[in-house]
Amino acid sequence: MEISPRLYLLDGSSYIYRAYYGFRDIATPGGMPANAIFGFTKMLLDLLQEHRPEYFAVVFDPPRENTFRREMYPDYKAQRDAMPEDLVSQLPYLRKILQTLNIPILEASRFEADDVIATLAARFAAEGADVTVVTGDKDLLQIVTDRIALLDTMKGKRSGPQQVVERFGVPPELVADVLGLAGDSGDNIPGVPGIGEKIAAKLVQQFGSLEKVLEWRSLVNGKSRRENLKTHAEQAILSKALATVRYDAPVDVSLAELQSRPASVQELVSLLRELGFAALEVAFTPPPPGIVEIYSDGSGRDSGPGGYGVILRYGEHEKELSGFEPSSTSQRMELIAAIRGLEALNAPSRVRVFSDSQYLVRGMSEWLAGWIRAGRLETPDALKNQDLWRQLADLSARHKVEWEWVAGHAGHPFNERCDKLAKRAAEEGARAVIPVTPEIPTIPPSPPPVQPMPLLCTEERTFDEEADGQFRLC
Numbered sequence: 001m002e003i004s005p006r007l008y009l010l011d012g013s014s015y016i017y018r019a020y021y022g023f024r025d026i027a028t029p030g031g032m033p034a035n036a037i038f039g040f041t042k043m044l045l046d047l048l049q050e051h052r053p054e055y056f057a058v059v060f061d062p063p064r065e066n067t068f069r070r071e072m073y074p075d076y077k078a079q080r081d082a083m084p085e086d087l088v089s090q091l092p093y094l095r096k097i098l099q100t101l102n103i104p105i106l107e108a109s110r111f112e113a114d115d116v117i118a119t120l121a122a123r124f125a126a127e128g129a130d131v132t133v134v135t136g137d138k139d140l141l142q143i144v145t146d147r148i149a150l151l152d153t154m155k156g157k158r159s160g161p162q163q164v165v166e167r168f169g170v171p172p173e174l175v176a177d178v179l180g181l182a183g184d185s186g187d188n189i190p191g192v193p194g195i196g197e198k199i200a201a202k203l204v205q206q207f208g209s210l211e212k213v214l215e216w217r218s219l220v221n222g223k224s225r226r227e228n229l230k231t232h233a234e235q236a237i238l239s240k241a242l243a244t245v246r247y248d249a250p251v252d253v254s255l256a257e258l259q260s261r262p263a264s265v266q267e268l269v270s271l272l273r274e275l276g277f278a279a280l281e282v283a284f285t286p287p288p289p290g291i292v293e294i295y296s297d298g299s300g301r302d303s304g305p306g307g308y309g310v311i312l313r314y315g316e317h318e319k320e321l322s323g324f325e326p327s328s329t330s331q332r333m334e335l336i337a338a339i340r341g342l343e344a345l346n347a348p349s350r351v352r353v354f355s356d357s358q359y360l361v362r363g364m365s366e367w368l369a370g371w372i373r374a375g376r377l378e379t380p381d382a383l384k385n386q387d388l389w390r391q392l393a394d395l396s397a398r399h400k401v402e403w404e405w406v407a408g409h410a411g412h413p414f415n416e417r418c419d420k421l422a423k424r425a426a427e428e429g430a431r432a433v434i435p436v437t438p439e440i441p442t443i444p445p446s447p448p449p450v451q452p453m454p455l456l457c458t459e460e461r462t463f464d465e466e467a468d469g470q471f472r473l474c
Contacts, residue, residue, distance in 0.1 A: 004130045004147075005255060008053035009117050011135035012105075013061040015040055016094065018136070018154060020087050029276045033086040037093045038277055044101075045283055045413055047134060047153060050420075055129070055258040057104040057120075059113040068110050069242050076242060079188045093275065100268035102261040104253070111249040118143045118245040124255055132158075139184070141167060142175035143245060169201035177210040180240025189239045192232045194225055210240050283413040287313050287352070294341035294353045296360075297408075297418035298333025305430040306330070308337035309421025311414050312344055319344070322421040324429025333422065334360045335388040342395040351401045356408030356415055365403040368393060 019039025026035040048056075061067075069076045098105055108116050117140065121131045125147035133140055136152045141164045144150060150159040157163075164172045181200035183191020195203070203220065207213045213220070214236060217229040229236070265284055272281045287293040293313040300306030306328030310321040321340055325333065334357035341353065355361055368389070376382040377390050406412050408419070 004128055005055055005124075006053055007055040007121075007124050007129045007131045007255065007258065008047075008051065008057075008151075009120060009131065009133050010044075010047070010056070010058045011113055011117065011133065011137060011140070012058040013113055014135050014137055015043060015058075016087070016091075019043060020084070020090075027276075028274070033090060034093075034275055034277075036087050036090045037097065037275060038280070040094055041097050041272075041277065041280055042411065042413070043153065044097075045280065046416075049283075049413070049417060051132075053132075053260060055255055056260050057106050057253075057258045058098055059116045059120075060105065060107045061113045062107060062109060062111070064112075066110060067112055069112070073189075073238060073242055075188055077187050093271075096271055097268075100271055101263045104258055106251055106253065108249045108251050111246065114140055115246040115249040116251050119247050119249040119251060120253070121148045122247050127255065129255060138167070139175075139179070139187075139243060139245065142172050142243075144172040168197075170204050174204050174209065176240050176244040177204045177213075179243035180210045180236050181213065183239055184243060187242070189242045190232075190235050191239045192228050192236050194228050199225075210236060279411045280413065286315055289315075290350055292345060292349045292351045294338070294351060295406075295414040295418050296334070296337035296341050296353065296355050297415060297422050298330060298335070298337045298357070299419070299422035299426050300325070300328045300330040300333040302329055304328075305426050306333040306336075307422040307424070307426030307429060308333050308340060309418035309423075309425065310337055310341040310344070311418055311421075312341060313414075320417075320421060322425040324425045326429070331357075331359055332385055332388060335385060335392060337418070337422065338364075339388065339391050339395060342392070342399065342401075345399065349399050351399045352404060353401060354404050354406050354414065356406055358405055361403045361405040363389065364392060364396065364401070 016036055019042075020036040023035040023039035023042075026033070026038045028034045064070060064077045064080075067076075095105065106116055106120070107113070114137065117133055117135075121133060121143055125131050125145060129147070131148045132151050133143070133148065134151050134153060136154055140150055141159060144159060144161055144164050146161065151157070152159070159167070161172060164170075164175065168175050168178050170178055178197060178200045179189065179191070181192050181195050181203060182197040183189045191200075203213045204210065207216055214229060214233050217226050217233075220226050220229060263284060265286075268284050269281055272278075272284070291314075295311040295313075296308065297310075298306065298308045304327060306325045308321075308323050312319045312321070321344060323336075323340060325336070328336070334355060338353055338355060338360055342351070345351070353361075353364075371377055371383060371389070372393070374382075377386065377393060380386075383389060406415050408415060
């Protein structure tokens with residue numbers, strides 16, 4: 001079975017503003033504001049690492065004064081403030097980041113990013129590609145098809161045709177009709193006074209289109225609503241035109257030109273150092289020659305499901321592992337994460353294990369030798385989580401291991417990825433393994449002792465083994 005190419009189109013202007021307002025008080029060593037640069041780069045990195053698109057491009061808006069919509073309606077987006085000066089100064093660096101990442105930047109004179117995205121999405125979907133548009137802009141829901149989906153990374157939500165119906169009450173091809181009646185305050189599209197989104201959706205459902213609503217307005221409930229539809233009919237038609245994306249943006253690019261390429265690491269790292277982004281630099285810097293890096297994290301509660309996430313790096317190779325336990329503590333999951341990482345090594349290696357668990361790092365680097373001398377690994381019940389500490393001692397004895405602590409939830413790209421893997425594994429494992437049982441009114445008999453279930457190891461992705469067989473699948 002032939003696999004369809006996967007194209008991701010990122011609404012760059014939307015991402016820039018999300019980064020600017022979502023990350024504050026960040027500056028370069030020279031004092032230049034850098035919150036948008038840092039936030040944009042981090043969000044972009046998260047997207048690339050989680051989804052690994054085969055084909056990718058970032059699309060930007062031109063100045064809104066230079067678009068055909070402003071020619072149609074001079075007040076289009078007129079209520080929006082000018083771009084903040086401290087954001088304007090960061091734009092050249094944002095483009096430099098994309099250039100060093102070898103990510104194509106697309107834009108078209110007089111056309112907004114939505115139009116460029118719609119044009120390319122429709123074109124490449126018709127050629128057999130599966131297209132994901134990364135944006136939080138609801139206007140683009142009108143382009144959704146079985147082959148075109150929207151992804152809002154801030155909400156973790158992917159929208160297909162069914163989600164569009166749930167959001168607007170109409171299929172994608174009628175979204176612009178709803179917006180034409182209801183208007184859009186964000187874009188200063190007027191619509192028809194007195195008609196909100198819910199009423200607009202009901203009218204379009206009932207009559208089939210904005211034009212049909214206007215044609216049969218005499219059948220619409222409410223005298224004032226009928227009068228507004230009559231008085232503002234031309235305004236409604238204009239509003240629909242403003243809300244409708246175009247599929248003819250002049251952008252001449254082939255799918256092959258959008259194929260993902262490796263970053264220009266030397267230039268990128270030099271730029272990140274200039275900006276003072278040490279936390280991001282590690283994501284693009286391979287481990288030292290001959291060193292395997294293991295990043296691990298666990299997610300669990302005092303009693304309940306737990307998950308672990310692991311990332312192994314060796315040279316240019318990378319592998320993710322995740323798994324689930326039906327009942328475990330946070331401390332046990334932190335230890336299990338490190339165990340699974342070390343188990344994935346196929347031969348004695350020089351290893352650096354990174355974790356945000358001081359319990360794990362101090363245990364292996366400071367306390368273990370004393371436990372061994374005192375016999376606490378062998379004496380029954382002499383040590384909490386004794387079984388896991390014993391496994392770690394045995395595994396680390398096969399390798400030359402350094403244990404390093406990293407601050408959790410502090411923007412470290414690999415620590416955050418491991419945290420996401422662990423939490424996702426815990427959630428998915430709980431849904432798959434632990435059935436939801438109805439409440440029983442009577443008191444049930446005492447259940448037999450619960451036998452611990454084996455760890456369920458899942459591979460987030462399959463990676464080819466490199467030449468020296470450094471990794472093996474869990």
